[in-house]
Every structure is written in structure tokens, then in C-alpha cells.
Amino acid sequence: MKPAQFAYEGLERIFHERGRLAVCTCLIANPDGMSFTALQDACALTDGNLNRHLHALAETGIITLSRTRGKGRPTTIVRITASGRARFLAYIDELETVVRAVHAVDENEEGARNLRLATSS
Amino acid sequence: MKPAQFAYEGLERIFHERGRLAVCTCLIANPDGMSFTALQDACALTDGNLNRHLHALAETGIITLSRTRGKGRPTTIVRITASGRARFLAYIDELETVVRAVHAVDENEEGARNLRLATSS
Numbered sequence: 272m273k274p275a276q277f278a279y280e281g282l283e284r285i286f287h288e289r290g291r292l293a294v295c296t297c298l299i300a301n302p303d304g305m306s307f308t309a310l311q312d313a314c315a316l317t318d319g320n321l322n323r324h325l326h327a328l329a330e331t332g333i334i335t336l337s338r339t340r341g342k343g344r345p346t347t348i349v350r351i352t353a354s355g356r357a358r359f360l361a362y363i364d365e366l367e368t369v370v371r372a373v374h375a376v377d378e379n380e381e382g383a384r385n386l387r388l389a390t391s392s
Numbered sequence: 393m394k395p396a397q398f399a400y401e402g403l404e405r406i407f408h409e410r411g412r413l414a415v416c417t418c419l420i421a422n423p424d425g426m427s428f429t430a431l432q433d434a435c436a437l438t439d440g441n442l443n444r445h446l447h448a449l450a451e452t453g454i455i456t457l458s459r460t461r462g463k464g465r466p467t468t469i470v471r472i473t474a475s476g477r478a479r480f481l482a483y484i485d486e487l488e489t490v491v492r493a494v495h496a497v498d499e500n501e502e503g504a505r506n507l508r509l510a511t512s513s
């Protein structure tokens with residue numbers, strides 16, 4: 272085994288949190304932006320949790336927040352930035368690498384186990 | 393969009409940490425167990441970090457730790473349990489769902505963008 276084969280340095284910590292993963296997937300699906308409330312419904316997050324995630328994502332330039340004032344109450348619209356989208360898709364590629372690696376070693380192990388059973392009988 | 397479409401409740405928190413993800417992938421690849429040192433090299437973790445991850449995984453029954461005493465220094469051998477393996481593979485399936493969801497919405501968005509460009513020209 273090569274050293275540090277499984278270090279997974281491409282798994283950017285900012286995305287590797289269940290809530291933020293959900294938020295970014297939603298925002299990729301809705302590039303024109305989503306309201307705070309719609310995001311909250313789609314991701315099943317509390318006000319406080321969603322707020323904290325949005326601030327972390329905005330600070331690192333992954334999303335932008337803007338307030339709109341219509342007839343009703345002011346609404347916060349959340350959008351993913353172009354660079355945020357690129358970074359998130361790179362993170363997803365790395366997740367795919369992890370999934371493939373596990374499937375590969377798992378299938379090898381199944382194969383090795385079957386071989387041991389076959390030769391021992 | 394259905395409510396809480398992206399809640400990702402199957403992403404068990406015990407596995408959703410970069411270091412523990414690396415450790416479990418290694419252990420799936422090496423079902424006869426790995427020494428502490430070999431794990432550390434493969435996952436690029438410090439002594440303290442690896443120790444903390446192993447204790448968390450052992451407490452939840454995902455791995456077992458055993459000490460062997462040979463001629464040299466005593467060695468800790470780490471093995472994944474049968475239930476730990478099943479839970480980890482279920483987590484990996486959920487990760488695969490996330491990857492597919494992102495690819496699906498991303499391709500839809502590409503399609504929609506191309507259509508807008510085509511119809512506006």
C-alpha cells in the first residue's frame with residue numbers, strides 16, 4: 272500500500288458536513304437562488320443551524336446572501352457563486368473517488384473470500 | 393421540491409469525518425486487521441488523531457482493538473467488525489446517492505442553460 276493512500280485531502284471541510292452538503296446540493300439545483308425558508312424546508316434544518324451554515328459558506332465565498340424587499344416581509348435569497356459551484360463539484364468528484372475505492376476493495380475482498388472458500392473445500 | 397429532499401439522514405455521523413472515512417476504507421481493504429502504524433501511514437493521521445478516531449469507532453462497535461505480544465514491542469491490531477462493515481457499506485451507499493443527486497441536478501441545469509442560450513439567439 273502506498274503511503275497516505277486514503278488521506279482524502281480533496282474532501283474540503285467546508286462541504287464535508289451533512290447540513291452544508293444538503294444546502295449546496297439544493298443551491299446547485301436552483302442557480303437562480305432560494306429563499307431561506309425554502310432552503311430550510313428542503314434540508315430539514317433549524318433556523319439557527321441553517322444560519323450558521325450560511326454564514327460559514329458566505330465567509331468563504333461559496334454563496335451570496337441578498338435581502339429583497341417586496342410587498343411582504345423582507346426575504347433572504349441565497350445563491351451559489353461560480354467559484355462555489357466549481358469547488359463543490361470538485362468536492363463531489365472526490366466523494367465519488369471514495370465511493371469507488373470502497374467498492375473496489377470490497378469486491379476484491381469478496382473475490383478473495385470466495386477463492387479461499389473454493390480452495391479450502 | 394418535496395420537503396426535506398436533501399436531509400441525508402443516512403449519512404451516519406460516525407463515518408462522516410474525513411479521518412474515520414479513511415480508517416474504515418483501509419479496514420474494509422484489510423479484513424484480517426492492520427497495525428496502528430500501518431493505518432497511520434495509510435491515512436496520514438497523527439498518533440493523537442488516530443487514537444481518538446479508533447476509540448470512537450471501537451465504542452460504537454465498528455472496530456475491535458487487540459494487543460499482540462511477539463518478540464518485539466507490543467502491537468495494536470485494528471479490525472472492522474461484521475456489523476461495522478455492514479454499517480459502513482450502507483453509509484457509502486448513501487454517499488453514492490448524494491453524488492448521483494448532484495450529478496443529476498447539475499446536468500439538468502446545464503441542459504436548461506443550453507436551452508436558454510439556444511432559444512435566446
